[in-house]
Amino acid sequence: MTSGTIVIDQERCKGCGLCPTVCPQHVIHLLDDQLNARGYHPAALVDPEGHCTGCGICAVICPDVCITVYREARAARRPVMA
Amino acid sequence: MVATLIPPIEMDVIYERPTALSPVHTHYCPGCTHGIAHRLLAECLDELGLREQTVLIAPVGCSVFIYNYFEVDSCVAPHGRAPAVATGVKRVLPDRIVVTYQGDGDLVSIGAGEVLHAAARGERITTVFINNAVYGMTGGQMAPTTLPGQKTTSSPAGRDIRMTGNPIRMSEVIAQLGGAVYVVRRSLHDVANIRKAKKAILTALKVQMAGLGFSLVELLSTCPTNWGMSPPEAMEWVERHMVPVFPLGDFKVTDAVKDL
DSSP states (O other): OOOOOEETTTTTOOOOOOHHOOOOOEEEEEEETTTTTOOOOOOOEETTTTTOOOOOOHHHHHTOOOEEEEEEEEGSSSSSSS | OOOOOOOOOOOOEOOOTTTBOOOOOOOOOOOOTHHHHHHHHHHHHHHHGGGEEEEEOOOSSGGHHHHHSSEEEEEESTOOOOOHHHHHHHHHHHHSEEEEEEEIIIIIIHHHHHHHHHHHHHHHEEEEEOOOSSTTTTSSOOOOTOOOOOTTTTTTTTOHHHHHHHOOHHHHHTSSTEEEEEEEEEOOOHHHHHHHHHHHHHHHHHHTTOOOOOEEEEEEEEHEEEEEEEHHHHHIIIIIIHHHOOOEEEEEEOOOHHHH
């Protein structure tokens, strides 16, 4: 049951690999077989079973501010960077 | 070609890019914590509604192009002279929020005199000090903050303290000065510390809004490229090697700041 999701701006992503190391649900992966226009392997949300909770921890560590975090309305009570 | 994702508009936005950051690509290397520090500063400027009245003083170093990345007025200072330029801007335009953003090569080495005297005079400015223990822009040479034994391009056998001295803990030095009212060290190596760093920047800006005196936030940062590590390894290296030498904490928080 999905309660949140993220959208990664993959053209802005530099493939640094920090967000996969912090994701508590382990649903972010670098796309090793794809390149963006700048030649980086971008990160992607690979979450077919809907484990992402929209906790926003990936957005806190992302150095390139390419992650937008969404959460279902009823769960959206606590801001990410309070 | 990477597929473009469609935003899930039926959900609430929990986090999005701060408006004080320009919608451009940065020139920083992958995993560089300059990006995190930029974002935290931008979020703080947005939250306090300071974007229209802030003047950002860029240093010399990797962050020299900071004027391209923030939607605020800015000005570049000669190497190390950001606190001196900030002093002039703040004295001429006292209603502006003046922030300098400096690296360790800029602030601790060539600019050590400027920041010490600005702090001693109690200039009502805020300094964000990025400490990553090397000169990043010029290729990873030894800086005054390089750890004993740390290998850099100009200390290939490791920093020899008998020859080149010990790292300078600049926040502790500045905390001794009368005009400094808020001096803290935070780290950007994990999510919990990034959140603490944001609170410190927020407090430092509030100190300036209240006109209390000089405020400085030191942020331990990474330089994955010049350290020769992957970004996650560099984060771990900060925690394991830098934090013991540069302990995190509050070195000066005056009573007036605590009352904010």
